[in-house]
Amino acid sequence: MSAQDQRLATGADAQADARPDLILDSLGYVGVSSDRLDDWKRFGHDIAGMQPVETTRRGLTLRMDDRSQRFVISDDGGRGFYGFEVSGPEALERVARRLDERQVPHHEMDRVTRDHRRVSAGLWCLDPEGNRIEVFHGPEVADQPFSPGRTMSGFRTGVLGLGHAVLLAADAPRMVTFYQEVLGFRLSDYQHQPFEAYFFHLNPRHHTLAIVAAHAPGVHHVMVELGALDDVGAGFDLAESSPEGIAVSLGRHSNDHMTSFYAHTPSPFMLELGWGGRWIDVDRWQPYELTEGPSLWGHERSWLTPEVRETARRMRIRASAEGRSYPVHVRDGAYDVIPEGTWTPSTLRGLVH
Numbered sequence: 001m002s003a004q005d006q007r008l009a010t011g012a013d014a015q016a017d018a019r020p021d022l023i024l025d026s027l028g029y030v031g032v033s034s035d036r037l038d039d040w041k042r043f044g045h046d047i048a049g050m051q052p053v054e055t056t057r058r059g060l061t062l063r064m065d066d067r068s069q070r071f072v073i074s075d076d077g078g079r080g081f082y083g084f085e086v087s088g089p090e091a092l093e094r095v096a097r098r099l100d101e102r103q104v105p106h107h108e109m110d111r112v113t114r115d116h117r118r119v120s121a122g123l124w125c126l127d128p129e130g131n132r133i134e135v136f137h138g139p140e141v142a143d144q145p146f147s148p149g150r151t152m153s154g155f156r157t158g159v160l161g162l163g164h165a166v167l168l169a170a171d172a173p174r175m176v177t178f179y180q181e182v183l184g185f186r187l188s189d190y191q192h193q194p195f196e197a198y199f200f201h202l203n204p205r206h207h208t209l210a211i212v213a214a215h216a217p218g219v220h221h222v223m224v225e226l227g228a229l230d231d232v233g234a235g236f237d238l239a240e241s242s243p244e245g246i247a248v249s250l251g252r253h254s255n256d257h258m259t260s261f262y263a264h265t266p267s268p269f270m271l272e273l274g275w276g277g278r279w280i281d282v283d284r285w286q287p288y289e290l291t292e293g294p295s296l297w298g299h300e301r302s303w304l305t306p307e308v309r310e311t312a313r314r315m316r317i318r319a320s321a322e323g324r325s326y327p328v329h330v331r332d333g334a335y336d337v338i339p340e341g342t343w344t345p346s347t348l349r350g351l352v353h
């Protein structure tokens with residue numbers, strides 16, 4: 001067991017005994033710095049199914065639900081930002097106290113930034129690799145209903161937030177420590193093969209944040225969850241013929257059970273469009289090492305080296321041979337139960353869940 005494993009195992013035991021209080025609620029918005037605003041408008045509308053609502057010479061915002069904005073694209077030459085939501089002024093003050101205790105410099109959001117983010121109040125700090133982390137409350141709700149960019153059911157947000165962000169980390173242990181011990185993220189699971197990654201939750205979404213060990217900091221991908229499997233399939237067809245193209249083929253994740261694909265975006269990171277993510281019990285969750293690989297099937301990753309892709313493929317084939325399969329997670333009314341009589345004990349094997 002590596003030193004990092006020992007530390008994580010200790011952390012897992014500590015969590016089981018006394019779960020640290022969550023001080024953040026969800027991922028509320030994502031800021032992207034890009035000068036390709038027209039491409040982002042087309043991509044957000046046509047492929048992701050979001051609603052562009054404000055276009056200026058230097059900025060674009062995208063809606064996913066009743067909020068005024070969820071993605072903020074700015075031609076500002078920066079590195080973007082991640083906005084985590086809290087319930088109100090007291091919760092924001094609690095985050096500020098935590099940052100003070102851990103001697104993390106932080107700053108109150110100024111009026112221009114609050115207006116830009118369309119929130120009542122907030123603060124920001126930098127994580128150990130320079131990612132700008134914002135914490136806010138009081139997001140603006142639009143006065144017009146959400147209208148998706150393409151015909152589809154919509155996005156799963158609410159208490160789960162807009163989805164998840166996966167960051168590339170040059171010093172993964174340091175980043176893991178920061179997000180766990182400073183910002184109160186709870187470990188969901190972690191893996192060493194076919195690449196090193198740590199998954200964290202804040203709410204019943206299996207992960208709101210993940211850290212992937214890499215040579216340099218950056219954003220790996222952002223995931224948004226759609227309301228129907230067919231919405232994802234239609235998005236796959238559209239993305240395949242888009243200028244950006246497909247980055248990761250259709251597949252199903254073994255930890256959050258999401259069926260998804262990843263599209264290249266106009267920026268150097270991917271957008272995962274998913275469906276059917278599991279709902280975890282935050283109070284009873286036990287972190288564990290994920291040994292079956294990140295995907296049950298599919299998810300051929302163009303961003304990996306041929307050697308690591310081969311390792312990932314072998315892990316998927318082994319998971320299948322072991323009979324690994326998970327229930328689908330569906331909205332009430334979005335399914336049809338088939339007659340039991342079509343299955344018999346001799347045709348239906350037991351499956352490993």
Ligand SMILES: [Fe+2]
Nearest residue numbers: 164166223272
């Ligand atoms: Fe993801």
